[in-house]
Amino acid sequence: MADPGATLLERLPGLVGRAHVLTAAADLEPFIADWRGRYRGAARAVVLPGSTDEVAAIVRACAQAGTGIVPQGGNTGLCGGATPDEGGRQIIVSLRRMNRVRALDVANATITVEAGMPLAAVQEAAAATGMHFPLSLASEGSCTIGGNLSTNAGGTAVLRYGNTRELTLGIEAVLADGSVLSTLRGLRKDNTGYDLKQLFIGAEGTLGIVTAAVMKLFPAPRVSATALAALGSVDAAIALLARLKAALADRLTGFELMSALSLALSRKHHPGSAEAPPGHPWYALVHAEDSAPDAALAAAVETALGEAIEAGVAADATLAQSVDQGKRLWALRENISEAQRREGPNIKHDISLPVSAIPAFMHDCERELAAAFPGARLVVFGHLGDGNLHYNLAAPEGFDPARFMDGGERANHVVYDAVARHGGSFSAEHGIGQLKRADLVRYKSAVEVSLMRAVKAALDPEGIMNPGKVL
Numbered sequence: 001m002a003d004p005g006a007t008l009l010e011r012l013p014g015l016v017g018r019a020h021v022l023t024a025a026a027d028l029e030p031f032i033a034d035w036r037g038r039y040r041g042a043a044r045a046v047v048l049p050g051s052t053d054e055v056a057a058i059v060r061a062c063a064q065a066g067t068g069i070v071p072q073g074g075n076t077g078l079c080g081g082a083t084p085d086e087g088g089r090q091i092i093v094s095l096r097r098m099n100r101v102r103a104l105d106v107a108n109a110t111i112t113v114e115a116g117m118p119l120a121a122v123q124e125a126a127a128a129t130g131m132h133f134p135l136s137l138a139s140e141g142s143c144t145i146g147g148n149l150s151t152n153a154g155g156t157a158v159l160r161y162g163n164t165r166e167l168t169l170g171i172e173a174v175l176a177d178g179s180v181l182s183t184l185r186g187l188r189k190d191n192t193g194y195d196l197k198q199l200f201i202g203a204e205g206t207l208g209i210v211t212a213a214v215m216k217l218f219p220a221p222r223v224s225a226t227a228l229a230a231l232g233s234v235d236a237a238i239a240l241l242a243r244l245k246a247a248l249a250d251r252l253t254g255f256e257l258m259s260a261l262s263l264a265l266s267r268k269h270h271p272g273s274a275e276a277p278p279g280h281p282w283y284a285l286v287h288a289e290d291s292a293p294d295a296a297l298a299a300a301v302e303t304a305l306g307e308a309i310e311a312g313v314a315a316d317a318t319l320a321q322s323v324d325q326g327k328r329l330w331a332l333r334e335n336i337s338e339a340q341r342r343e344g345p346n347i348k349h350d351i352s353l354p355v356s357a358i359p360a361f362m363h364d365c366e367r368e369l370a371a372a373f374p375g376a377r378l379v380v381f382g383h384l385g386d387g388n389l390h391y392n393l394a395a396p397e398g399f400d401p402a403r404f405m406d407g408g409e410r411a412n413h414v415v416y417d418a419v420a421r422h423g424g425s426f427s428a429e430h431g432i433g434q435l436k437r438a439d440l441v442r443y444k445s446a447v448e449v450s451l452m453r454a455v456k457a458a459l460d461p462e463g464i465m466n467p468g469k470v471l
Contacts, residue, residue, distance in 0.1 A: 115146025
C-alpha cells in the first residue's frame with residue numbers, strides 16, 4: 001500500500017509550486033522550533049501558499065492523507081502553539097507569502113489584510129493614509145496578523161482599544177475540509193445569528209486557518225505624551241491609574257507596570273535605555289494620545305502627575321520632552337522580555353486579574369512563593385491598565401538556573417491557584433499552545449471544556465488542525 005505521506009509530498013508541489021515546498025533539513029530549521037527555544041519538533045515539509053485557494057487545496061490534500069497541519073505566521077508565540085510535534089509527519093503551513101493589503105477603506109475606517117502580513121506592515125499601511133491601527137506588541141516587526149488573531153493578542157494599547165478580538169470586524173478562514181468561510185464584510189453591526197469569526201480568534205489554528213481579516217482603523221494620533229512615574233507600591237500604581245483615567249479619559253492609551261528588578265534587567269542588557277529615578281520598588285510607564293492637533297495633552301499629563309505627587313500617590317515622575325525621549329522610555333518596557341532571555345531561564349506566567357484584585361493577589365502569591373522557593377526573584381511587569389501581568393520567577397543569585405526550572409510545575413500551581421482564588425485567568429494574551437493544555441483542564445470549568453471539545457469535534461472531526469494544541 002502506498003504511503004499517504006509520500007503521496008502527499010508528491011502532490012504539494014503541484015498545488016503551490018516546487019519552490020514553495022521545503023523538505024531539506026536546513027530549510028525546515030527556522031520553522032520547527034519556537035522563539036523561546038522551549039519546544040522543538042519535526043515536520044514532513046513546510047508549505048508556503050500564496051493565496052487562499054492554495055491554502056484550501058493544501059488542507060484538502062492533507063485531509064485526504066490524514067495528515068496533521070500546523071499553521072504558522074511569524075513563529076513568535078510563547079506557548080509552542082506553532083511548533084510541530086516530534087513525530088515528523090505533520091505539515092507546517094506558513095502564511096508568510098500571504099502578506100498583502102486587499103483593501104483599505106478610509107471612509108469605513110477598515111483595512112483588509114492577509115494573515116501573513118507583519119503587524120508593523122499593517123500599522124504602516126494604515127499610517128500611509130492618515131489612519132491608525134492600534135495593536136502594538138514588542139514583536140510587531142516579525143509577528144503576523146494571523147498569529148495575532150489566532151492568539152487574540154493584546155499588547156500595550158488594550159486599555160483604550162481592546163484586544164485583537166475587539167479590533168476585528170470579519171475574517172476569512174479555511175476549514176478542516178478545505179471549504180472557505182468568509183465574513184469579510186467590514187460591518188460594525190451585523191446581527192444575523194452566531195458571530196462565527198469569534199470562534200477562530202484565539203483558537204490558535206485548531207479550528208481552521210485564518211487567511212485574511214478586516215480590521216478596524218482609527219484617526220491617527222496627532223499629539224502624544226509619555227511619562228515614567230516612580231511608585232512606592234502596587235496600590236499606589238492603581239491609585240495613579242484611577243487618577244489618570246479621570247484626568248485623561250480615553251486619551252490614556254497605555255499604563256505599564258514595571259518592578260525595579262525588571263527595569264534593572266532591561267537597563268543591564270540594553271544600556272542605551274532611558275534613565276529612571278533610582279531607589280523605588282515600582283514604576284509606571286504612562287502613554288496618552290489625542291487626534292486633535294492642538295490638544296494640550298502633555299500639559300494635562302504633567303498636571304495629573306504633579307497632583308499625584310502632591311497627594312503622595314507617586315514619588316517622582318519624568319515627562320518625555322521629545323519623541324526620541326519617549327521612545328527611549330518605551331524601550332525600558334519593551335526590552336524586558338529580551339533582557340530576561342539573556343539573563344537566563346525564567347518560570348513565566350501571563351496572567352490577568354480584575355485590577356482591583358491585583359494588590360491582594362500580589363501579597364498572597366509573593367508570600368506563598370517565598371515559602372516554596374526561598375530567594376527566588378520576582379520579575380513582574382505588564383499591562384496594569386487592563387489587568388494583565390507578566391509574573392515571572394528567576395532563580396536566586398548563584399543558584400543553578402536549570403535546577404531551578406525543574407520547579408516550574410510547582411511554581412505554576414502556586415501562581416495559578418492564587419490567580420483563580422482572586423478571580424483571574426492563567427492566560428491573558430499568550431494563549432494555550434502546548435504549554436498550558438493541562439492548566440486549561442485544571443482551571444476552566446468542566447462545562448467550558450466540554451463545549452470547547454464539542455466545537456472542535458464539529459469543525460475538525462478528524463483532528464488534523466494543529467493537533468496537540470489547546471485541547
